[in-house]
Amino acid sequence: MQQLAGLDASGEWNIPDRLNMARQCLEQDGARTAVIDLSGDRRADVTFDTLTTMTDGLARALQTRIDRGDRVGVLLSQSPWCLAAHLAIWKIGAISVPLFKLFKRAALSSRIEDAGVGIVLTDDEGAVLLGDLAEPWLVETAGVAGGDVPYADTGPEDPAVLIYTSGTTGTPKGALHGHRVLTGHLPGVVMSHDHLGQRGDCLWTPADWAWIGGLFDVAMPGLALGVPVVAARMAKFDTDVCADIIARAKVRNVFLPPTALRMLRAADARISGLRSVASGGEPLGAEMLDWGREAFGVEINEFYGQTECNMVASSCGAAFPAQPGCIGKPVPGHELATLDESGSPSQGEGDVAVRRGSASMMLRYWNRIDETAEKFRGDWMITGDRGIWEDGYLRFVGREDDVITSSGYRIGPAEIEDCLLTHADVATCGVVGKPDPLRTEIVKAYVVLKPGATADAETLQNWVRQRLASYSYPREIAFLDALPMTVTGKVIRKELKARARAELEGQT
Structure with a gap:
């Protein structure tokens, strides 16, 4: 594979002793387009010079109240001002805290209080959400008008951004990242978009920039690589609006979360003109990858990571063929392993772990010394996921606490969900283990059908039984109008597990 951004010729991290992410993003040809703004009624192309002016104005204002290391909230949807807000905070050596517009008061309060945020950069809508x-x-x-604002003398380990997890496995925790985190994302972003940075490339995602997937898989890497980034607000994902944004901005490279892909598939959408499609957050099945080739005319490149250490594995259709059911290969610069019960790397199923030294790895959890220590096992950061290696490719088995133990078998829910999604009547689904006195657990599936669909439980059970192992088909299937989801579009399996336990106890 060719040399990737963020790495030197030998494949080692190319990180200088002094590093400021704002400089990485803004020191480009000032006349080039940095952002294609579709967040308002009209398209506006924002150059790097203009973005720098916006950034410096905010930085000058912040300097009157903010000291180095202080936390500053950013409560903005996709827009040039959202980028300028983060860049201004980093430029003066403070720490930005992304906040999501769809948060209710309790979610905002917990993050603002935990991070010690006093000032939040926002707009009129955000000010109402914030209240007091x-x-x-x-x-x-x-x-504040004036001249250029100098970059703070920061290093790669100096704190720059505090990103809270989505809370799929417990209370959201703040992952504190240093100025090296952007460099740490670049190789994986380039890989997942089949060597991003080619002539005519233009990058967009419907994922909100309040999350690491939007901010560091798309927005900031685009700036750092000199690839125009599209800003387009979507309060709720809409397949027609998605296609319109891609057409209006001539997007060639798009990151579509799995939920968005499923909605596009359900709508039988077809989108042309794309050079690369990346997806991450939860694994896709072979059927979804086959559909993607037909719908987009390109391979969907899956990538893998989490808020604590992102973009550590990826597919890259331009470099190697996809392996159905596998996420991809380790991104150069990141060392991955599956650890056995003794904590040693293994080729069998084990805990997916990343060795210390990955540039996208967090510095620590904010105000959580014990939980930071628990995240590591020696030199390895434990992701909490289970995986297995297949010819150099990483296959995702499931979250450690999602793996189902039934009649002595260990069953990953992802494969069953992928199989159910191949049925024409299934819109989306979630699979969990339900306690069972005989088998320890049984496989329980919660299914949302497409409008007008008529499939019943027996039909779907037979569908899975005929395609997977006889022991792994859902012994129970329940139909719901919607699944519990995080704000980032991941199924909240812990809520489905609680529902299954309540059903067993006769509470529902």
Whole structure:
């Protein structure tokens, strides 16, 4: 594979002693387009010079109130001002805290209080959401005119951004990242978009920039690589709006979360003109990958990571063929392993782990010394996922606490979900283990059918039984109108597990 951004010729991290992410993003040809803004009624192309001016205005204002290392919230949807807000905070050596517009008061309060945020850069809508939780600064009026603002003298280990997890396995935790985190994302972003940075490339995702997937898989890497980034607000994912954005901005490279892909598939959408499609957050099945080739005309490149250490494995259709059911291969610069019960790397099923030294690895959890220590086993950061190697490819088995033990078999829910999704009547589904006195657990599937679909439980059970092992088909299937989801579109299996336990106890 060719040399990747962020790495030197030998494949080692190319990280200088002094590093500031704002400089990485802004020191480009000032006349080039940085952002294609579709967040308003009209398209506006924002150059790097303009983005720098916006950033410096906010940085000057912040310097009157903010010291190095202080936490500053950013409560903004996709827009040039969202980028300028983060860049301004990093430029003066402070720490940005992304906040999500769809959060309710309790979710905002917990993050603002935990991080010690006093000022939040936002807009009129965000100010209403904040109420009295923090002091809102409206970005379009907060800037102060003047000359250039110098970059703070920061290093790669200096804190820059505090990103809270989505809380799929417990209370959201703040993952504190240093200025090296952007460099740590670059090789995987380039791989997942079949060597991003080619002439005419233009990058977009419907994922909100309040999450690591939107901010560091798309927005900031695009700037750092000089690839125009599209800003387009979508309060709720809509397949027609998605296609329109791609057409209007001439998007060639798109990151589509699995939920978005499933919605596009359910709508039988077809989108042309794309050079690369990347997806991550939860594994896709072979059927979804086959559909993607037909719908987009390109391979869907899966990638893998988490808020604590992102973009560590990826597919790259331009470099090696996809392996059905596998996420991809380790991204150069990141060392991955599956650890056995003794904590040693193994070729069999084990705990997916990343060796210390990955540039995208967090510094620590914010205010959580014990939980930071628990995240590591020696030199390895434990992801909490189970995986297995197949000819150099990583196959995702499931979250450690999602793996189902039934009649002595260990069953990963992802494979069963993928199989159910190949049925024409299934829109989406979630699979969990339900306690059972005989088998320890049985496989229970919660299914959302497409409008007008008529498939019943027996039909879907037979569908899985005929395609997977006889022991892994869902012995129970329940039909729901919707699945519990995190704000990032992941199925909250712990809620499905609680529902299954309650059913067993006769509570529902």
